[in-house]
Amino acid sequence: MKTDIHSKYLETEWISEADDILRSCVHCGFCTATCPTYQELGDERDGPRGRIYLIKQFLEEGSATSRTVKHLDRCLTCRACETTCPSGVEYGRLVDLGRHAIDQEVTRSLLDRVMRWALLRILPYRRRFGFLLSIGQLLRPILPAILRNKIPARQHPEPWPGNKHDRLMLAMNGCAQAAATPNTNVSTARVLARLGVSLVSPKGDGCCGAASYHLSAHDEAIQHARRNIDAWWPYVERGVESIVITASGCGSMVKDYGKLLGNDKDYADKARVISGLARDISEVLDSEDLSVLDPVEIPERVAVHCPCSLQHGQQLPDVVENILTELGLKTTQTDEKLLCCGSAGTYSILQPTLSNRLLDRKIEALMIDGPDEIVTANVGCQMHLASKSEISVRHWIEIVDEITSR
Template sequence: METRITDELRATHDGQVAEEILRKCVHCGFCTATCPTYQLLGDELDGPRGRIYLIKQVLEGKPVTEKTRTHLDRCLTCRSCETTCPSGVKYSHLLDVGRAVVEEKLPRRLGDAVTRALLRTVLPNPALFGPLVAAARVAKPLLPSSLADKLPPAPGAGRPWPPAAAHARRMLVLAGCVQPSLAPNINGATARILDRLGIALFEEAKAGCCGALRFHLNDQAAGKDDMRRNIDAWWPHIEAGIEAIVVTASGCGVQVKDYGHVLADDAAYAQKAARISALCRDPSEILVAEKDRLLPLVQHAPGAQVKLAFHSPCTLQHGLKIRGVIEELLQAAGYALTPVADSHLCCGSAGTYSVLQPELADRLRSNKLAALNAGGPALVATANIGCLTHLQAGGGLPVRHWVEVIDEALS
């Protein structure tokens, strides 16, 4: 695609990244066929090709309008278009640049700005988010249904973590920001599975939010600060020889995998960020590498004959490019996986999207739940805390993280 980015922007790292991405796009339109918002709305500007044209205009210095912002805000950043694109266009990286320029040139209206500021302040901060969740559970009968439905039941005590010092092989795990309050057993389940394989898993208390929440709410400077804090917290463990940084929420995993790209122009952190990205692993990548030892442990497990539907988050299949691995592990644990139509499509969670775009998010969730329920499963498994809570809020079947399912099979 021919483009004439402004001289001011072309002099920046982001501008150079955007120009390279734009030149790769041949505007073939294959991406529109797999775009969830284009399928719902049928508007070219609510598909990747149309949004790329809007971003191109912005980067070339054309006036920024509310219409431009509306169509960019409606994007889920699901990356389904990247899976489909024959030219390898990194649409999500281009969208990051485009949204940042729009945010700079066109201040948001007061209500929208306040909502986003609250989300940026509360969600990445467990010290704020945790007590609010606890209070909301107590007051749940008084809350509006749109908010009450998003609260999962209060977690039980859970089984204990194995001692981290028990094995020579050691891996870090990201605690995250909302997951410890909403589903604290997920990391514990992962630690117990890895313990059976001779791997010690531990958290670093100084690490926090992966940076995705602030970064994708267009406070990219604060998002980068979150990433730098994590790098500083993890670096002594990396120097001590940990094998990997395990991230149990696939949405966070995509962001940590992207540290090297996001901080590529940061002289102090670029090399460390690239190292972090290289060490980042989804739990499924660890377990599939150990499957010769793992599968004999889960075969003929108590889950035999139980029907299960697996929802593969967009961040897992389109972001991390992990497909079929978790399904293999669940089948080995004795679960009968039911077919899920249009499994490539987003459920509508997409970080804070379900809060900021509730109508579209609810429509996407209804479609996804219909596809998941079609095979008559007894439960749904997924790989991301956002998808888990969003689908659970739709009612019906229990929704679990897949590592919890495997952990129970092993126990």
């Protein structure tokens, strides 16, 4: 794709990267086949190729309108288009750069600004989010169904196993998962203990920065990343094998710390080390001898939902299902595996209509073979799916913990 960048952007530090991505697109349109919003809306501007043209137009003309913002906001950043792109276009990176630049030029509506401000002030902060969640859980029985279904039942944290093994790994606590489903990491610690690994929960870490980054608050995202690096670095110096991440959305972000802080003279080297150590829990188990877990056989049949951040962001589409099959679980057939469930971080709040359409479609695709339970690998997807699912939805590591608890 030929580009003619406007003079006002020629000296910006990110324009070379954005221009390279734009030029790599060959207009083939393969991306539209796996784009959830294009599938739902049928509008070229609501598909990756159309959004690439909108960003190109903005960078060449130096201005944009609220219509451009609308079509970019509708993007889930699921990155399914990257999986099917034959040219390797880094669309997710381009749309983040484009949104950030356009947000400097176009003034959003007051309601939009207030909602985004509230999300940035609450969601990335574990205590604030946890406090509001606890109020919602307290009021849950009297709330209308449309709100009640979006609030997960309170999960009381179970005991963390003792650290008695020489092998050491570090758990990422995060923000939303630590408040909404704290036993996900507890289950992870118990499973790893059975494999001879001590999982340590550090103090001082928090949100990975993804929510801020995808809402164009890039400086805030970098601050979150720096804080996590500071919290984890003493453990890195102690020789931890991995930073184990059980929320795949966070995993995608942490694995990008090396790029995100690549020009930071104080953190660039540490960020690259951290990204190299970051591993989804499925990667960890996939490299271990699981025969020592001695799982019990259960008749339950599970549908595996692979979040976009795991299958497209981290390119690990089949690992979870392979692990569950190896442990003797019966997995059911599912449909449209490449399409997003509609959670996508804050998307379900900012784009509720589209999000719910995608959720209905995803649940139908997961239920085609009559599963007894749905398992997933990301807390946002877990909560989103559970808001409409008629069967249980939980993190897959919890069922592994359950069947290997002897």
